[in-house]
Amino acid sequence: MxxxxxxxxxxxxxxxxxxxxxxxxxxxxxxxxFGDDSDSEDNSHxxxxxxxxxxxxxxxxxxxxxxxxxxxxxxxxxxxxxxxxxxxxxxxxxxxxxxxRQHRPDDDDSLTHSPTSPSSSSPRPGLQTMQPGSPTRQKGTLSAMKNGGKSRWRIGSIIAFLVIACLGIVIFFLMPRQPFISLEIPPRLVKKDDNNLIFSASNPTNFSFDAQLDLFLDARPSYLPTLIRDFKVDISDLGATSSTVQVGKSLRSKSFTASNRNLTPLSLDVHFQYSAKLPSDTIWQAWRQACGNIAASTVNGTITRPSLQLVVLIQFNVIGMLGSKYDSTQLNNVGCPAELPPGAPSF
Incomplete structure (x- = not known):
């Protein structure tokens, strides 16, 4: 069985x-x-x-x-x-x-994660996923930020350089230069008709008179006209003593413009004044003889009165420049810009 x-x-x-x-x-x-009605070779079987x-x-x-x-x-x-x-x-x-599948995130997770299968829960081989907080992504973000910072720093440096260069060029052309006394036409002292001449040997011993100083100011080094104010002139005696002694001065408080194309002529009123204790003072004696009467000082057609050695010092302010500016020149063998009347006593 x-x-x-x-x-x-x-x-x-x-x-x-x-x-x-x-x-x-x-x-x-x-x-x-082919169905019930189709032909068959054996319908009876x-x-x-x-x-x-x-x-x-x-x-x-x-x-x-x-x-x-x-x-x-x-x-x-x-x-x-x-x-x-x-x-x-x-x-x-x-x-x-x-x-x-219902709890799966949106498109971002579907792109970065492999689909879930019943047979395996591991990611698909060869597919690398990158989490938002992964070290690789953080390193890439920091590298991108660093490169972006370098690019912005380079662009900022170039712009700053161009701005500084343009500013330097503008300052170079706009900044005024200091004018100076022209030596092409040396300064000269001119006698005035109404000069209020005084020479006194009494106590105090002194002299005073008015004259005119003509000089030319050169401001051509500037690319633009130069605006000048508080223009002062000091004239000192250089030959009577071993040191310079001021004997005249002038002040022009009104502002004026010095041309940057041509020499700028100036005509200044200068007031000469000096005081001493005795008529034997060296400076007073030198100026008394230099300002004597020309006719009385002429011998055989030659003027014998002595000349003067002077120093002209100018001081002024330039708009656009800091501090006061100075320039000076020396006047040699200058005739006195005043003349005593005939018969004036000589001391």
């Missing part, structure tokens, strides 16, 4: 491996691929009524759903209970996959 059952099982397993077309149990007549003890026939629909008895028995060797457990496990996995 056991041997018969053994052969019956082997025969059952062998029969399950052969393909048999599906036949509906309620129909006893063959149905070909009929299959026998299937036995209920025979194994179930092949079902293509169940085979596609992986639920056919023959399919699962042949390939997996599963029983009905194992098949039910496997189906429940697949349903559970599909449910978990659906939930994880």
């Amino acid at each position: 056991s041997t018969s059952n053994h052969f019956h099982q082997e025969d059952h397993e062998l029969r399950t491996t052969h393909y048999q077309p599906y036949q509906h149990l309620g129909r006893t007549q063959d149905q070909n691929a 009929q299959h026998a009524v299937p036995d209920h003890n025979d194994p179930p026939e092949f079902d293509v629909y169940k085979d596609f759903n992986n639920s056919g008895v023959r399919y699962t028995t042949l390939l997996q060797g599963k029983t009905a209970e194992q098949k039910q457990d496997r189906d429940e496990l697949q349903d559970h996995i599909l449910l978990d996959s659906e939930k994880s």
